[in-house]
Amino acid sequence: MTRSIDYGHLMHRHMRHLIHEVLDDVAAHGLPGKHHFFITFDTQHPDVEIADWLSDRYPGEMTIVLQHWFADLETSEEGFSITLNFGDNPEPLYIPWDAIRTFVDPSVEFGLRFELQGAAAQPTEPESPPPGKDKEGEDRPDAGNRAAAQVVSLDKFRK
Template identity: 40%
Template sequence: MSDDVRDSLIPYDEIVQDALRAVVGRVLSQIVGYDSLPGEHHFYITFKTQAVGVDIPAHLIAKFPDEMTIVLQNRFWDLKVEQDHFSVGLSFNQTPSILTIPYASITAFVDPSVDFGLQFQVSDDDDTQPEPHDEADNDRPEVISEDGSNVVTVDFGKKR
């Protein structure tokens, strides 16, 4: 069978990624109204700072020109969950900020308290590698479990 027959006209990879990103929105909607997470839960959310629709303070974009990880655990406020994005108040160096993050910009969502994680591919039109950057106070080491327990990695490579 030729490769042409195997090429799908249905964008399965995009459909699956969108569905899994909806999981992030659904999880966040469970904690709307809270200012800290119940029990030992805490979320690491990594996103592309330059993605369309991301709205964060300029000083954070300057410090994290490509990717940033935020932590939702004990001190956040005004969490609003919408169909295609969420916004949340966080403090950086004791400066309160509101961040708006589209689900399409998220590259990872992890709750290490229950060994759960999702990883996503964000399409880069130019196929360049992320720029190196200093770690933020809320950056985390890679938490994705080696044994793969409760971790879903979505990695649809480009056909060459």
């Protein structure tokens, strides 16, 4: 049997370590300048911890935004935890590093994508209405003034 170097696995491991370092810095010092992040992750990963209503709404993948309002950001060797605001409802999330599919900082046009193999590469997330709107685009009466966490498609940031 011949041995080979798995460059793809090595690259993904180091890219996830880079995300870990960035989030460590943000946890310690906050977001600098205009930096903000779009992080897409696999909601079906066995170690992801999110509210049932979120996993029901996003059965394949979900994108979170770290920008205006987030709390309790903590990192570990296995992943990170954070509390985000969804329609004025704080929700804790735990996301393992290997559940992350994309990490984008549009303020500096930086992004990482973790390629999936086979059927797992098929998108499963439905389009979502903007925060504060219902499915028909009408204002939701429960939408408060505080900026809500947003789930967005990264397609508009791709060139």
